[in-house]
Amino acid sequence: MxxxxxxxxxxxxxxxxxxxxxxxxxxxxxxxxxxxxxxxxxxxxxxxxxxxxxxxxxxxxxxxxxDELERRIDLEAIAIAAMATGFGYFSFGFLLNAGIGLKVAPAAVAIWVMPCLFGTFGLAKLLVARRYRSHE
Missing domain, CATH: 1.10.287 (Helix Hairpins)
Structure with missing residues (x-):
């Protein structure tokens, strides 16, 4: 290809x-x-x-x-990645506030947001593209 x-x-x-x-x-x-x-x-x-x-x-x-299909796949994957990453960090913040025993520096948490977003986007894109291929 x-x-x-x-x-x-x-x-x-x-x-x-x-x-x-x-x-x-x-x-x-x-x-x-x-x-x-x-x-x-x-x-x-x-x-x-x-x-x-x-x-x-x-x-x-x-x-x-x-093209339109590729753009749609990417934009759906971005939406999924943004929501999943945001939800993950939001949940992690609540767990840290609950005192789950982890001592994590705020800078260590903040510096991983974008790499997690990019990684989640890659996974979401694979899933979304697979879903569109199964409908062909």
Whole structure:
């Protein structure tokens, strides 16, 4: 199965941006504990956000340029992922407030929201696409 031009462009945009993100997040992990200067700490914290903005741009562009069925599948998957991720974090917050014994730093929780959203989107897309294929 050959990729359409819109999906080739997506991969050309997504792979370098995600590779840059991985490199910057590794750099963040190594340098942040060793950095005392607040401006440098802020710079280290913000740098990984730049390639994520490019990833988001690639996702929006591929959705915009897909055919109607692909767009519908992606938008349904995004809705499912947003609700599932939001519900999961909402529930986790209530459980933490109930004192379930976990000691989790708020920053550790917050930093995982977007990766969880992206991962949930991938799973939801597989399920939604499978449902549409079974109706063909």
């Amino acid at each position: 050959s990729l359409r031009a819109v999906h080739k462009r997506y991969l050309r945009e997504f792979i370098p941006a995600m590779s840059a993100y991985v490199m910057l997040i590794l750099l963040y992990g190594v340098l942040m504990p060793r950095t005392e200067s607040l401006p440098l700490r802020v710079l280290l914290a913000v740098l990984p956000l730049l390639p994520i903005m490019l990833v988001i741009r690639a996702i929006v562009r591929v959705i915009r340029d897909q």
